[in-house]
Amino acid sequence: MLDTTQSAIRVSETLNKEDLSDLIAHRIQVLRVPNFIPQGACREVSAGLKGTGYHDYRNAPQVGRIGMSYFETAKDPEIVDHYFSTAIENINLLRTACAPHPCPMDIFRCTVDEIWDAGCMVQTLYGKKMFVGLSRCMKPGVPLKAHHDMFGRHAPDTPEAESLVSQFGVNVYVDVPETGGELAMWDNEISDDEFLEQRADDYAIPLEKLGAHDVAVKPENGDLILFNARKLHAVLPGEGTDRLTISAFLGFRGDDEPVTVWS
Amino acid sequence: MDIVTNPEPITDTNYRPNTTASFVIETDAAQLSQQHLLALAHNEVRVIQVKGFASPEASQTISGGQTDLGFRAYINVDQVRRIGMAFYETENKQDLIEDYFAVVRENQNAFRDACQPFGSPLDTLRCLLDEVWPAGANLQTIFGRKMFVGLSRMVEPNTTFLAHHDIFAEDAPGHLEAESLKAQFAANIYFQVPKKGGELLMWHRHMTTKEFDERRKGQYGIAIDELPEPDVVVKPETGDLLIFDSRRIHAVASPQDQARVAVSFFIGYRGDDEPLTYWS
Numbered sequence: 001m002l003d004t005t006q007s008a009i010r011v012s013e014t015l016n017k018e019d020l021s022d023l024i025a026h027r028i029q030v031l032r033v034p035n036f037i038p039q040g041a042c043r044e045v046s047a048g049l050k051g052t053g054y055h056d057y058r059n060a061p062q063v064g065r066i067g068m069s070y071f072e073t074a075k076d077p078e079i080v081d082h083y084f085s086t087a088i089e090n091i092n093l094l095r096t097a098c099a100p101h102p103c104p105m106d107i108f109r110c111t112v113d114e115i116w117d118a119g120c121m122v123q124t125l126y127g128k129k130m131f132v133g134l135s136r137c138m139k140p141g142v143p144l145k146a147h148h149d150m151f152g153r154h155a156p157d158t159p160e161a162e163s164l165v166s167q168f169g170v171n172v173y174v175d176v177p178e179t180g181g182e183l184a185m186w187d188n189e190i191s192d193d194e195f196l197e198q199r200a201d202d203y204a205i206p207l208e209k210l211g212a213h214d215v216a217v218k219p220e221n222g223d224l225i226l227f228n229a230r231k232l233h234a235v236l237p238g239e240g241t242d243r244l245t246i247s248a249f250l251g252f253r254g255d256d257e258p259v260t261v262w263s
Numbered sequence: 264m265d266i267v268t269n270p271e272p273i274t275d276t277n278y279r280p281n282t283t284a285s286f287v288i289e290t291d292a293a294q295l296s297q298q299h300l301l302a303l304a305h306n307e308v309r310v311i312q313v314k315g316f317a318s319p320e321a322s323q324t325i326s327g328g329q330t331d332l333g334f335r336a337y338i339n340v341d342q343v344r345r346i347g348m349a350f351y352e353t354e355n356k357q358d359l360i361e362d363y364f365a366v367v368r369e370n371q372n373a374f375r376d377a378c379q380p381f382g383s384p385l386d387t388l389r390c391l392l393d394e395v396w397p398a399g400a401n402l403q404t405i406f407g408r409k410m411f412v413g414l415s416r417m418v419e420p421n422t423t424f425l426a427h428h429d430i431f432a433e434d435a436p437g438h439l440e441a442e443s444l445k446a447q448f449a450a451n452i453y454f455q456v457p458k459k460g461g462e463l464l465m466w467h468r469h470m471t472t473k474e475f476d477e478r479r480k481g482q483y484g485i486a487i488d489e490l491p492e493p494d495v496v497v498k499p500e501t502g503d504l505l506i507f508d509s510r511r512i513h514a515v516a517s518p519q520d521q522a523r524v525a526v527s528f529f530i531g532y533r534g535d536d537e538p539l540t541y542w543s
Contacts, residue, residue, distance in 0.1 A: 041380065088394055092293060095387065100321065102382025107375075109393070110386045114371065114409055119401030121538070122393050129394055258401065 008215050015108070015224065017115040023168065024252050029185060029228050030217050036108075036172060036224035041101040046175040046244050052097040054137040057203075063144060064137035067094060069263055070130060070154050080126075087131035094133045094246070104172040104246050105133035108224065109261060112250070116259050123251060123262035125160050134263035138243040140177060144235035145204035146184075149249060150192050151262075168250040169229040170261070173219040173243075181238035184213035189231050207234055226250065287497055292316050292387075292504075297395050300506075300539075304446045304532045309465055309495050309508050316388070316452055316504035321381040326454035326524045328377030329415045340483045342422045346370065346415040349543055350405075351434050360406070367411040374413050374526065384452050385413045385526055388504065389541065392530070396539050403531060403542035405440045410542035418523040420457065424515035425484025426464070429529060431542075433472060440540075446532040449509035450541070451525045453499045459519035463505060464493035466512040475512075487514050506530065 008029040012019045015033050023031045037045070054064030057072055067090040073079040095103045109132070112120035123130045138144060149169060152161040171183070184207075190198075199205045210232070219225055227233065229249060251260040286309045288299050295313055302308045317325065334344035338352045338359070347370035353359040375383045389412070392400035403410045418424050429449060435441035451463075464487065470478075478485045487493075490512070499505055507513065509529060531540040 038379075044380075091390075091394060095382075098382070100318070100381045102375075102378075102386060106382065106386045106390045110389050113389070113402050114368070117404070117407075117409075119399075119538075121399035121401065124397070124399075127397070129397075258399070 009217055015111050015115065020112070020115060020226075023226055023228070024166065026166075026228065029215060029231065030183070031226040032217060032219075033224040034220060035222045037101070037104050037174075037222045039222055042174050042221045045098045045101050045104070048097040048099065049135050049137075049174065049244055052093065054135070063142075064139075066090070066097065066135040067131055067133060067263060069134050070125075071149075073154065075154065075156075083131065084126070084128045087129055090131050091133055094135060097135070103133060104174070104224075105248060105261075108170060108172065108248070112259060112261075118256055118258045121258050121260055123160065123260040125155055125158060125262075130262035132248045132261045132263050133246055134248065135174075135244065135246045138181070138235060138238060140180075140240055140242065141237050143207055143237045145199075145202065145206055146186070146210055146232045146234040147199070147204035148190070148192075148195060148232050149229040151249070151251065153192055163253050164251050165254060166252045167229045168252070169225075169227050169233070170248045170250050171219070171225045172246045173221060173223045173225070174246060175242065175244040176219050176221055177238035177241045177243055179239040180236055181243045182216040182218045182236045183225060183227065184234045184236055185215040185227065186210065186232040187214045195232075204234070205232070207236075286310065286495055287312055289314060292391065295391060295395060297397060300396060300532075301535065303448060303506065303508060304535075306508070309467070309511070310463070310497050311506040312497060312499070313504035313506070314500070315502045317384040317454065317502040318381075319502060321378070321384065322454040322502045324381055325378050325384070325526075328379075329374075329417075329454065329524060329526075332373055332377055332415070334415065334417045343424055344417045344419070346373070347411055347413065347543065349414050350410060351429070353434070355434070355436065363411065364408055367409065370411060371413055374415065377415075383413075384504075385528070388450065388452070392539055392541070398536055398538045400530075400539040400541065403440065403540040405435055405438060412528045412541050412543050413526050414528065414543035415524070415526050418461070418515050418518055420460075420518045420520060420522060423487060423517045425479075425482060426466070426487055426490055426512050426514035427479075427484035428470065428475060428512050429509035430472070431529065431531065443533050444531045445534060447509050448506050448530040448532065449513075449527060450504065450506045450530055451499070451527045452504045453501060453523065453525045455522065455524040456499055456501050457518035457521045457523055460516050461498070461518040461523040462516040463495075463497045463499065463507065464514045464516055465495035465497075465507065466490060467494045468512070469510070470512050484514065485512070487516070
């Protein structure tokens, strides 16, 4: 049961093993590391991302992205091929968009590799490297509806998905509106069948269909936020400006296994 | 394969780079591939030269940032200066091993800071290795602890980095992590290179540790003029990344006009289906 007080959220100055272990063990639900990237870098990375250009998700209109989410493949073999054939070039596209600053996802990957005993690697699937570092742009007034992230739904019957013990969302906040844009989470961990039933034809569950969220975190520019992605979560509408993030999933398979990242 | 040796006589200050020879692969960051690393691991080539891995602007900032951090001489090699500590320096002594691990995090973060506002090319390379190598790439652990990666090094004008080979098992004898290596590469990203000198010199012939120890005569390496002409000469340009077979004898020709400044680490290969690991 999620602690409905803010004790479910930990704010830490650095990304370290103790906090990551607490998140993985579900002792906390959200880990927030402010100033993971410097403010000056945020402004220039934001400009670089906008200059690169956002395109809407194939299956979630009104959410722009650079790179491609595996969620978009919807098990369509042609789209799956496209995802893998563009994975490495999209990682490089993100790097170029962030230059001269480091791509925040690269720093995240290196840092996790330094703190996690068995290291951190890009997830492979069907013998191919996945993309990592999806950048998303949410327009003001538009929420990201409530959903949970289940690798197994998109890559069913694969050892990579079935071996997963838990899945965490990783977001680096490059440009956030002053008001709104909170990450909202619910206690409930519903089954994927129940989720699919509730969302019906939509890509996720409209916020008005759910009760009040149990936890909310207001991100600031430069924050790194990790959270349990198997709980229902959403992004509340922002006011005034676009909300730009660089995101990934972190997969955990046991204390002696490498953690993996993908988008 | 056909190994081309340099036919020209050379002097200490006039090496002729032979990058067109078939044992050097020239590529760039976007093209660096699994095949290049396999060619190196399978002894088909000696060196991968990744041109312009760091931009000129980043290189200038980073070499300045490294200089500000302050280079200090190796514990066991007076002539080469570094920031952080190489595992080679521990010489399997417990107190030095503790010293090595004590400064890992601090030095890794210091290098990132020294690169700002530019991204650390070292981080980019670590990510790239993980992306191009099917089984991925990770930081090496030993004694259950994460090793250091990213040794900044400076070779000053008119000093020579003597000929030596780098073999992890000699620094960590009896440890599975070291003994399990099937090949070891050195990766260097050059942020400042002299106009004259500073070439990477390599010899094809494997030298046993016994022969190496006899010929180095108490020094950390062998004087270049005591060896035949090098078989491979590569002159890196500012911003280049070189990845080469570190278990073969190699040296750095004396920089003539300014110091050679680089960041370096090793890459361990244990088979085509095993993760690569890296450390300094």
